[in-house]
Each structure stands twice: as C-alpha cells, then as structure tokens.
Amino acid sequence: MGSIKINKSLCKGCGLCVGACPKKILRLSETEMNAKGYFVTEIFEPEKCIGCASCAVICPDCVIEVER
Numbered sequence: 001m002g003s004i005k006i007n008k009s010l011c012k013g014c015g016l017c018v019g020a021c022p023k024k025i026l027r028l029s030e031t032e033m034n035a036k037g038y039f040v041t042e043i044f045e046p047e048k049c050i051g052c053a054s055c056a057v058i059c060p061d062c063v064i065e066v067e068r
C-alpha cells in the first residue's frame, strides 16, 4: 500500500501521471484549476494506491511525492 501527495500548485495538467498509473486511479480534474490555469491531477481511489511511484517518476515537474 502507499499514498501520494500532489503539490497541485506545480501541476501543469499534462496527464503523463494519469497514463503511467498501473492502478488507473489518477485523473485530471474537470473542476479544480490551479493558479497557473491548469486543471490539476487528482487521485480518486486513494485506497488502491500501491506506492509504485510510477506517477512521481514520470512527472516532469516533481509534483507528486510518494509515501510507502
């Protein structure tokens, strides 16, 4: 099991993490926009996170921090 922290203010909504998550529990929000004007990543089934860190590794802006 694992958990992630998303520093939403840094996210640019590129969606790379969404595609990288093997559990398919990340998505780009349709409602939450950050100060830069990007729709940010959100985790919608956090209890399914396995802490694999694929999302954190692929993010070009180091937005996601993983805890195991």
Ligand code: SF4
Pocket: 002, 004, 020, 021, 022, 023, 024, 025, 026, 043, 048, 049, 050, 051, 052, 053, 054, 055, 056, 066
């Ligand atoms: S750590 Fe792995 S399972 Fe958890 S959200 Fe990131 S890619 Fe998905």
Ligand code: SF4
Pocket: 010, 011, 012, 013, 014, 015, 016, 017, 018, 040, 041, 058, 059, 060, 061, 062, 063, 064
């Ligand atoms: S890869 Fe990083 S910048 Fe891109 S949507 Fe995911 S958290 Fe945001």
